[in-house]
Amino acid sequence: MDLTLSDEQQLIVDTVRRYVQEEIVPLEADLDPDAGELHPEDQARLIQKTREMGFYGLDIPKEFGGPGIDVTTRALMAIEMSQHRAGLYNPCYGTFGGAGLAQLYEATEDQKERYLFPTLRGEKKGCFALTEPSGGSDPARAIQTRGHRDGDEWILNGSKLYISGADKADFALVFARTSDDPGRNGVTAFIVDTDTPGFHVRRVVHTLRSTHYATELQFEEMRIPAANMLGEENRGFAIANDRLSRQRIPYAAGCLGAAIKAQEMAIDWAKNREAFGGLLAEKQAIQWMIVDNEIDIRHARYCILEAAQKADRGERFRTEAAMAKLVASEGSGRVVDRAIQIHGGVGVTKDLPLERWYRELRIRRIGEGPSEVQRLIMAREILGGSFK
Amino acid sequence: MTKPVVDLTETTIDALPAQLGVYEIVDRTGTTVTIGYAGGREAFGIRTALHRELTDHGVGGLRFRHEFTHGYLTRWQELLMLYEADHGALPSGNVGHLGTLGRLSPLSAEPAPTGSN
Numbered sequence: 317m318d319l320t321l322s323d324e325q326q327l328i329v330d331t332v333r334r335y336v337q338e339e340i341v342p343l344e345a346d347l348d349p350d351a352g353e354l355h356p357e358d359q360a361r362l363i364q365k366t367r368e369m370g371f372y373g374l375d376i377p378k379e380f381g382g383p384g385i386d387v388t389t390r391a392l393m394a395i396e397m398s399q400h401r402a403g404l405y406n407p408c409y410g411t412f413g414g415a416g417l418a419q420l421y422e423a424t425e426d427q428k429e430r431y432l433f434p435t436l437r438g439e440k441k442g443c444f445a446l447t448e449p450s451g452g453s454d455p456a457r458a459i460q461t462r463g464h465r466d467g468d469e470w471i472l473n474g475s476k477l478y479i480s481g482a483d484k485a486d487f488a489l490v491f492a493r494t495s496d497d498p499g500r501n502g503v504t505a506f507i508v509d510t511d512t513p514g515f516h517v518r519r520v521v522h523t524l525r526s527t528h529y530a531t532e533l534q535f536e537e538m539r540i541p542a543a544n545m546l547g548e549e550n551r552g553f554a555i556a557n558d559r560l561s562r563q564r565i566p567y568a569a570g571c572l573g574a575a576i577k578a579q580e581m582a583i584d585w586a587k588n589r590e591a592f593g594g595l596l597a598e599k600q601a602i603q604w605m606i607v608d609n610e611i612d613i614r615h616a617r618y619c620i621l622e623a624a625q626k627a628d629r630g631e632r633f634r635t636e637a638a639m640a641k642l643v644a645s646e647g648s649g650r651v652v653d654r655a656i657q658i659h660g661g662v663g664v665t666k667d668l669p670l671e672r673w674y675r676e677l678r679i680r681r682i683g684e685g686p687s688e689v690q691r692l693i694m695a696r697e698i699l700g701g702s703f704k
Numbered sequence: 705m706t707k708p709v710v711d712l713t714e715t716t717i718d719a720l721p722a723q724l725g726v727y728e729i730v731d732r733t734g735t736t737v738t739i740g741y742a743g744g745r746e747a748f749g750i751r752t753a754l755h756r757e758l759t760d761h762g763v764g765g766l767r768f769r770h771e772f773t774h775g776y777l778t779r780w781q782e783l784l785m786l787y788e789a790d791h792g793a794l795p796s797g798n799v800g801h802l803g804t805l806g807r808l809s810p811l812s813a814e815p816a817p818t819g820s821n
Contacts, residue, residue, distance in 0.1 A: 349744035350777050483785070483806025516809045520782040526775035529782065531806075666744035 317622055325389050329611065331369065332396040337364065340400050340408055345460035351400060351665040352527040373413040375566075376436060377421060386611060387521040388624040391569040395617075404676045407570060417442045417489055419505065419555045423546055431487055431507055443485040445476040445533060446509075446556050452478065453647065453689050456500035456553045461535060463492035463504060470494075470540045472514075476533040483517045483531055485510050488532070490535070495550050505552035507544045514538035525673040564637040565623050567684050568644035571594070572616045574673045575648035578655035579609045585659050605654040609652030610637045610646030619643045635697045642690040645680040652677055705783070707736055709767040713756055716768075722748040725772040726780050729797075732765040739787065740798025741780040786810060 321329065343358055344351070354362070366372045374390065376382030385393070416435035420442070423432060434440040451458035461474025472492050482488060488508045495502040508515060514536040521530040539540035547555050583606060586597040596602045623636035652673045656663035663670050681687050709730055710716050727750060729737045740754035750770055757768075773779050784801060785808040788794055794801060 348777065354776075481806075483808060517807060518810060520778065520785070520808070522775050522778050526778055529778040541721075 317625065319618070319621060321392070328389060329392050332371075332393050333399075335365075335369075336396060336399055336403075336408065340411075341527060344401050349401065349669075349672065350527045352406050352409075354411075359409065359411065362409070363413070364407075366412050368501050368627075371412055373436070375414070375418075376416075380421070380432075380436065386624075387627040388567060388621060390625040391565050391620050392565045394569035395573045395576065395620075398570040398579040401672060402527070403577075404570055404574050404673060404680070405525065407573075417444060419489055419546060420507075422555065423507070424543075425700050426543065427507060427546065430447065438524055440486040441481065441484060443479055443481040443488045444584070445479045445482065445488045445490045449475060449477045449532075453686055455507055455556060456503060457498060459491055459493050459503055461490070461492040463494045463506070463540075465494075466539075466540070468542050470504075470542060470545065472506065472508075472535045472538045472540060472678050474535050475518075476535075478521060478530040479533055480528065480530055482510065482533055488533075489517075489546065491552050491556055494552075497550065500553040500557075502550055503553040503556075504549050505546040505555045506540050507546055508538065508540055511536055512540065523679065525679055526675070527672075563684050564641040565620060565627065565633075567680070568616065568620050568637075568640040571644040571648040571677060572613065572620060575609070575613050575616070575644075575651035578648075578652045578670060579606070579613060580674060581653040581668070582606060582609065582658045602658055605658055608629075609651045609654055616640070616644040616647045635694050638685075638690040640694040641684065642687050645677065646687060649674075649677040649681065705769050705771050707769045707771065709769045711768040712754065712761075712768045714755075715770050716776055717751055717758065719756045720751055720754070720770070722751050723772040724774055725750050726753060726776055726783060727757075727768050727770040729761070729766055729768045730784070732767075736787065736795040737761065738795050739768065739783050740797075741776040742780075743776055744747065748818070781805065782808075 339362055343354060346355070355360070362373065370383055373382050374385060374393065378384030383570040394407065397412065398404055400408075402409060416432060420428065420432040420435065425528065431440065431442065435442055446452070446455050448455075448458055448460055450460050461472060461476065463470045463472045472490065474492065476490070480487075486509065490506045490508045490509055491503050492506065493502050494504040495516045515538055516534040516536065518532045520532045523530060541542050546552070583597075586602050586606065587595060589596045591599075595701055619636065623633050626633040652670055656670050656674060659668065662668060665671065685693075705726070706726055711794040712729060724742050724744060724746070726739070726741045728739050732739055737759070738751060740757065742750040750772070754768065754770075758766075771779070777796050784794060785805055788805065789810055810820055
């Protein structure tokens with residue numbers, strides 16, 4: 317595997333790195349340590365800047381007006397974009413734009429007109445409502461929200477949990493069980509306007525990620541036009557699963573970015589802080605932690621780039637993406653933990669970003685499929701199928 | 705928030721530990737004036753934030769209650785959304801935040817069902 321960057325990739329990486337250091341990091345000095353948003357005027361100014369750079373709407377497919385960046389370059393950018401305090405969950409505070417919900421690219425033309433294009437123009441927001449109180453790691457079997465057809469409408473009843481952005485969304489992608497099949501062949505996806513009678517955001521769910529809350533939703537006799545069914549009846553899980561697979565590479569790359577920054581901070585601290593008559597960097601205990609960090613970082617980088625390069629070659633990359641997600645989320649957590657240990661007391665204060673990354677990286681071992689599910693995915697492929 | 709309200713004075717503020725958290729300030733009629741938070745940039749946490757409120761609003765008649773939490777940002781947004789759901793508007797000191805808030809429909813905010821048993 318060739319880890320050498322092309323001239324174009326190196327130029328993009330350098331550009332994004334400079335953008336983060338010159339535009340994002342200075343603004344964070346005046347924000348709350350847990351802030352998740354820039355001041356609106358800064359946000360607008362920086363979006364204008366990324367538009368001029370040709371990077372706005374990074375994840376929008378080229379045929380819909382996106383810049384058409386390959387998976388490897390996108391991963392390299394994600395590694396750079398997360399190297400600031402809010403970078404894990406708010407890389408560059410969204411100034412590179414979003415892609416909307418990827419499932420909408422498979423929508424009907426009418427659905428694209430009503431939901432996808434307004435989202436790409438920044439006129440509408442969507443949220444993704446899959447997980448339920450009955451479980452999130454095995455959604456195909458856990459979904460208990462029921463949908464039944466009534467003429468030209470579907471009626472949905474049930475609840476969803478840990479849903480981000482539902483309270484501010486204009487529409488939601490909702491997955492419901494629409495047949496007696498207890499598994500993946502009984503689930504249908506719907507596009508639901510959040511002002512539909514019966515759509516309730518019942519409560520805020522607080523988590524370790526104190527910047528941003530999740531919500532719990534309840535659906536009561538919610539009537540959805542049949543025209544808002546996304547994809548085929550009882551084939552909705554494939555739509556959900558597609559998102560879960562394709563997100564893993566940039567998700568892993570974001571984890572790695574925070575780890576790289578934490579390692580830089582740890583090295584800088586170790587080379588300047590004195591204890592017991594010498595620099596921390598002279599102590600073997602510290603040297604080993606720095607080396608272990610580097611092993612975790614290089615391991616993650618290798619896995620991420622291998623998965624991305626396979627994706628770019630059009631090869632199957634399911635195992636590689638799962639491995640990248642697992643290795644990067646777990647390894648980055650260890651790196652930040654060691655960086656805090658090297659810093660001592662100041663490492664756990666809100667003066668440094670380490671404590672925020674520590675909390676948020678713990679969530680990354682669960683989000684987008686927990687480590688155990690990633691192992692399950694890899695085992696199925698390595699062993700050649702399910703042995704249940 | 706479940707704590708009882710107490711007078712907003714230098715003495716009551718200084719008696720608080722310098723922790724992060726959220727607070728609600730009410731006037732002498734019990735009407736909420738503002739819901740705020742003490743974030744990670746406050747020199748002495750909730751003490752600094754409440755001293756600033758005392759300076760802004762002046763001494764006399766105001767009371768407050770508080771809650772310590774490291775999730776001050778999300779708890780603050782939750783309190784504002786709950787207030788908006790209950791009252792149909794935000795406290796006078798928070799009206800500028802309406803455009804950035806989400807919408808909650810908690811069960812307690814729904815009208816009681818009508819009809820006979």
